[in-house]
Amino acid sequence: MKTADCDILIIPGLAGSEAEHWQARWASRLGTARLVEQDDWHAPEPAAWRARIVEAVAGATRPVILIAHSLGVVASVEAVSDFPPGTVRGALLVALPDVEETPDLPAAVRAFAPLPREPLPFPSLLVASRSDPYCRYERAEDFAYAWGSLLVDAGESGHINVASGHGPWPEGLMRLAGFLRNL
Structure with missing residues (x-):
């Protein structure tokens, strides 16, 4: 599959x-990509976030590829x-x-618990860092196994965001290209 063959939904x-952020950069450079907007990025409400993702998927006109980061991963899997x-x-x-299990997360983020453990009905890659302050690598590995996702070890990469030095994140684009090629 090529990016031109699908609707890419980017879920921050x-x-x-x-x-x-690499997601914003990708959204502006990939012609079939768009950000899934939320009403309130700073006070997330689980049902509202899930509904917005479901609405975006239902409104797609081509096969959908989800690209989710952080809490967007949780909301996507829950949806x-x-x-x-x-x-x-x-x-x-x-x-x-x-x-x-991460005690320092805001209460609004912890409201998304518990994480689903059912296998995903589509192929997926879960990219995890060994130094992510919000998730131990072993927990990411456990969820990848439960979801049937291929786990990608990103090494010591923090939360894979701007603060950890991942602006454009070319390695992620290469991983996405390889993933799409195999669909």
Whole structure:
């Protein structure tokens, strides 16, 4: 599959994706990509976030590829059961926050717990860092196994965001290209 063959839905996490974030950069450079907007990026409400993602998937005119980061991963995985069957063909899930076991997360983020453990009905990659302050690598590995996702070890990469030095994130684009090629 090529990017021109699908609708790419980019799903940011808490606070959205600032202009320097790899998600915002990808959304502006990939012709079939768009950001899934939320009403309030700073006070997330689980049902509202899931509904917005379901609405974006249902409104797609081509097969859907999800590209989610952080809390966007959680909201996307929680929304899966409400997607029109067969619409989503794959997902690139980056920097899962452990909303169950990370004590320093805001209460609004912890409200997304518990994380689903059912296998995803489409191929997926879960990119996890060994130094992510919001999720231990072993927990990401556990969820990748439960979801049937291929786990990608990003090494010591923090939360894979601007603060950890991942502005354009060319390695992620290469990983996305390889993933799409195999769909």
